[in-house]
Amino acid sequence: MSAELPILYQSDDLVAINKPHGLLVHRSPIASDASEFAVQLLRDQLGQRVYPVHRLDRKTGGVLLFALTESMNALMQQQFMDGLVHKTYLAIVRGYTDDQQTIDYPLRRDDGSGPGQGTLQEAVTHLRTLQRTEVPIPFGKHATSRYSLVELTPETGRMHQLRKHMAHILHPIIGDRPHGCNKQNKLxxxxxxxxxxxxxxxQLRFTPPGAGEPVVVTAPLQDEFERMVDSLRFSVYGLQ
Structure with a gap:
């Protein structure tokens, strides 16, 4: 990756980037093919150590927040655990979703092999449909294909929560593997x-420790997402 990571917000002890799709946050034994990681790239870009205070899947793009000190890292991680950081996602999914829906569906922990692995954890996601589209692309027995552009607000932060929840309600996120629809991905x-x-x-909304004013960090859509918004005839008005 030759270009610098886009910085969306920076203070004395916090920095947020617009993480590209496909970039790992940090080195992982389950992704041995990767040679670049957000932690190392941002460290080299800023010339100082950085601490990711939360995580995004490798395939997910958007706002990723880092602390610049160990103490701020601990404080911000606690805010995430306490549900004080409001997170908003956009997704393009198969089919027509309801106008609004709350997905309250416990998920099994599958983020490691330590204590608690495989146990059910409470998981809640709020969905709001922003737009729907029908495009003249045959799929199966249908002459057209239908998709929805949705806003997802997770109340909890389980691993792959949004991906699993959308698959659970039969509106999988386009391009998701293994939780999505392989036939749609091939299409x-x-x-x-x-x-x-x-x-x-x-978007992330939070109040930095020691600060009185809340911070709102918004990430513009990246090229491929924007291209699909255009190709599927969604309107980009109001999405940036």
């Missing part, structure tokens, strides 16, 4: 040469 690859997961961390 997007064939028609649009697109294999990015269409999940974008659009």
């Amino acid at each position: 997007f690859l064939a028609h649009f040469d697109m294999n990015t997961m269409l999940l974008h961390a659009q």
Whole structure:
């Protein structure tokens, strides 16, 4: 990655970037093919150590927040655990979703092999449909294909929560593997040469420790997501 990471917000002890789709936050044994990581790239870009205070999936783009000191890292991680950080995502999903829906569906912990692995954890996601579209692309027995552009607000922060919840209500996120629809993913690859997961961390809202004023960090859509918004005939008005 030759270009610098886009910085969306920076203070004395916090910095937020617009993480590209496909970039790992940090080195992982389950992704041995990766040679670049957000932690190292941002460290080299700023010339100082950085601490990711939360995580985004490799395939997810958007707002990623880092602390610049160990003490701020601990304080911000506590805010995330206490539910004091409001997160908003955008996703393009299969089919027509309800106008609004709360998905209250416990998920099994699958983020490691330590104590608690496999146990059910409470997981809640709020969905709001922003737009719907129907495009003249045959799919199965249907002459057209239908998609929805949705806003997702997780109340909890389980691993792959949004991906699993959308699959659970039968509106999987386009480009998601393994939780999505392989047939839809193949359709997007064939028609649009697109294999990015269409999940974008659009916004974080929080009050930094020691600060009186809340901070709102918003990430513009990245190129592939924006291209699919245009290709599927959604309107980009109001999404940036």
